[in-house]
Amino acid sequence: MKIAFVGKGGSGKTTLSSLFIRHLAAAGAPVIAVDADINQHLGAALGLAEDRAAALPAMGAQLPLIKDYLRGSNPRIASAETMIKTTPPGRGSRLLRVREDNPVYEACARPVELDGSAVRLMVTGPFTEADLGVSCYHSKVGAVELCLNHLVDGRGEFVVVDMTAGSDSFASGMFTRFDMTFLVAEPTRKGVSVYRQYKEYARDFGVALAVVGNKVQGQDDIDFLRAEVGDDLLVTVGQSDWVRAMEKGRPPRFEALEAPNREALAAMSAAADASYERRDWERYTRQMVHFHLKNAAGWGNAKTGADLADQVDPDFVLREDTREGTRESTREDTLAGATGSPQPA
Template identity: 85%
Template sequence: MKIAFVGKGGSGKTTLSSLFIRHLAASRVPVMAVDADINQHLGVALGLDEAEAAALPAMGAHLPLIKNYLRGDNPRIASAETMIKTTPPGEGSRLLHVTGDNPVYDACARPVLLEGETVRLMATGPFTESDLGVACYHSKVGAVELCLNHLVDGREEYVVVDMTAGSDSFASGMFTRFDMTFLVAEPTRKGVAVYRQYKEYARDFGVPLRVVGNKVQNPDDLAFLRAEVGEDLLVAVGHSDWVRAMEKGRTTRFASLEAPNREALTLLHAAADASYEQRDWERYTRQMVHFHLKNAESWANAKTGADLAAQVDPAFVLAEGAAAPQPA
């Protein structure tokens, strides 16, 4: 199951995604966590100190390794240099799985112990001095998109991605990579505006979207969200002393999280699990190809000097059991 947390900057999506990851770990299901936000805070929210979080390897820095591994012996891909963020897998490509080991995880993932379970954590990495003024953040997030395009996951396996804020998620096709998108919205006009914009953009692509109200302080806040969001509102979350202590570096056992907030996370888990019934691997692959062809035509053919439409394997559908991972 691939799950995204999106929302306005400052809405609390990183906090809620970290709580959901902790909940899944406590539920004893395999979890991979990915920090794809320009503000890299997920590691700290999962209990790492600042130095440990800063030492996380940047996926963007390992893009050549990622491309070389995923390419495998796919005859449609002439070289790793011609792979772009949207390159779809085909016959001969190497696929990723939530569990197991491979060179990509060796280079990019680090284990985090949560509730007695080991969670894999990967991060796109922050801007570096060489990026300032010359690069956009989506060049780094491209490593995440490429991995998601090659990832085969099942119902009891979770990939949770803390996405970049607001509508920036639509700068690539990555917004279509998820079984469920949780949009974190504060009970404010700005929070609701981000929801409306996201829903409008996502509508034509069948993106499952549910709203998680955050920082809901009173019945009027809840009534406001219900009036503005309607049936898309899944649950509302209020103040948490546990979260406030965690943000100060004083994390206690997750079981001591307030009961209403634990119940909210259970609702998120149930909604994510139910979305599995709507999973359509053929549509998933078709959308992957759609965005690849758009990128190829708009910029990538010129940049690589190749016709990247030729990378599409028309007979290939990514699916559980589509192919076993190949050795490096």
């Protein structure tokens, strides 16, 4: 399952995503954690010392390796240099799986120990002084999007992405790559404003969205959130001595997390499981193609000097049982018209 955490800056989405990752790891689930925020704090939230978190390899710096590996023997991709962040997989492409070792993970992922369990952590890398006035942060997040496009995950496997703050996620098609998006909202007008933006932008794309109320202090806060977001409010999280200790760099064992907060994490996990059961692989592939064609026409063709619409394999559908280089999981009419006027959902 692919899970995203979004919300306004300061809402606590990194803290909540780290708690959710710990919850999954404690249950024995395989987890890949990805820090795709412009402010890179997920490593620290998972207990890494500052120097170790700063030394994590940036995915953006490994983009040539990522492209070359994922391209595989796909005959529709002339060279790795013609791949862009939205390039979809096709027959011959190499795919990523959660439970495997591969050159991408070797270059970009590092294990993080969590109370005897371990997760893989990948980071986009921070926005550096060299980037100022030269590039936008979405060029770094492109490595994450490309990997998600080529990742085949199954039931009981998790990829958890701490996304950039606000509605910046809509600068690419990455917001459609998730089985569940948890929007972390404080019980304030500003706290729910990002929810309204996200809800509106995602409306036509079938995005599964659930609100996690954070920093809730009483029934009045709960009532406020319920009035503002309605049935999208899944759970609320209040003050936590465990989180305060974690933020000081002295986290107790995860089993000591307060019972109400453990129950909230269990409810989030159940919601993610239910959303995965509704996954539509054909729509998932169709949306991938939709955004690739938009990016190709908007800037990709001019940048690469190639017609990137040719990268679309019209008979290919990414599924849980897809194998590289085969015709398994294909359907001729799935992407009918995809190279013309694709529909988002």
